[in-house]
Amino acid sequence: MRVAVIDLGTNTFHLLIAETAGNQPEILYKTNVPVKLGEGRINDNMIIPAAFERGINCLKDFGKTITDYQVDVVRATATSAVRSAENGKDFVNAVNERTGIKIETISGDEEAELIYRGVKLSGAIQEPSLIMDIGGGSVEFILCDTEKLIWKKSYNIGAARLMQKFFKSDPLSDSEKQNMLFHIQEQLEDLFEICEKYKPQILIGSAGAFETFAELVTGKHHQNIAIEQLKMYLFNYDDYIDVALKLINSTHQQRVEMPGIIPLRVDMIVIAALITNYVLGRVKINRLMLSTYDLKMGVLASLM
Structure with missing residues (x-):
């Protein structure tokens, strides 16, 4: 078919x-x-x-x-x-x-379910994991292990929403960062509670912004890897943090000049880096993986 x-x-x-x-x-x-x-x-x-x-x-x-x-x-x-x-x-x-x-x-719940199915199809779930999908309108989190989906939720803190609400300076100002992080913290309280209970060992980022992070990390080391042809990519954590901090503190023009960032993501990648860093810190995870399989592949899995 x-x-x-x-x-x-x-x-x-x-x-x-x-x-x-x-x-x-x-x-x-x-x-x-x-x-x-x-x-x-x-x-x-x-x-x-x-x-x-x-x-x-x-x-x-x-x-x-x-x-x-x-x-x-x-x-x-x-x-x-x-x-x-x-x-x-x-x-x-x-x-x-x-x-x-x-x-x-x-619905947000159905979206999270389909993201889970897509990521599962990639083979990335090999231990207790927290899956994160950063969209423009919402961010989905899915807690799972190798056997099952444990918990899922969609939050209206997508990159386009946060950018329109908080991102007014170039580069992002300290007060904008603080306001954004305070807002994220307020929204994600139940996520942090459930992660405290289940203690995921790795954060799996579903496509999108995480593909851009991977492009920047591999580019930094002059590695010629076609990210879009991989099912998954395991980050060196220090490399990711280095790239994320550089993004958060850069100007719009500096990001335009970074090879690996598509025009649509030049500003939203800053928001994605902020949210990802905050979640990694709060959930005490220092391992990060990209799954290039996301919602689309989840929908495909549901049709097979």
Whole structure:
């Protein structure tokens, strides 16, 4: 069976087309487009007109590709930006009318479940682990071991939300850092309580920002590794911390000049580094792994 998975993220829309015969899916086509659906007014729960149109135009293009590949089944999932927007249903209806693509708006819990399934498919879960997925609108945490998912939750502290609320200086000022970390601390109290009980041994970062961290770490050592072709990547912890602190203290222009950061992530990567460092510190974890398999692969796993 040939399936297409569309992931409508707050920042990026992804399309994955795969053949699902056999145990492992064969990826036939993969692309992503920086639609920035959450641009401008994500904290007002509104998709602005320009972003609305970008989203529809992107999905028209995806529709053409899906037709070209003669796909049997399409599953399109929308997450935080659509879920929380007052005009989210209008967007879903407009997409259906203008492209024929039916979008399923999933809850934060369903999103976390699918992220878990994607990461599990990569083989990254080899001990008690805390999985973290930093999106533009929300951040998902999943506590698991090799056997099962133990606990999961989605928080509205995504990089686009925090950036629009707190990130006003260049570089990020100390007071902005403190305000942001205070806000994160308030939101994540129950996460820290449950981690105290189950004591995860490693943080597994699901794709996105963690792929950028990996690009920067391997680039720093002049290693020619194609991150997107790996299922997982184990960080040297000191290397990660060094890169994260450099990002947090850099100016916008300095980040633009860093090879390995895609334009969409130039500013949001600062937020991602801050949240990741804070969680690692609070949960007392000093091991970090990237899983390049994320929500898309979880949706694919559910279709197999």
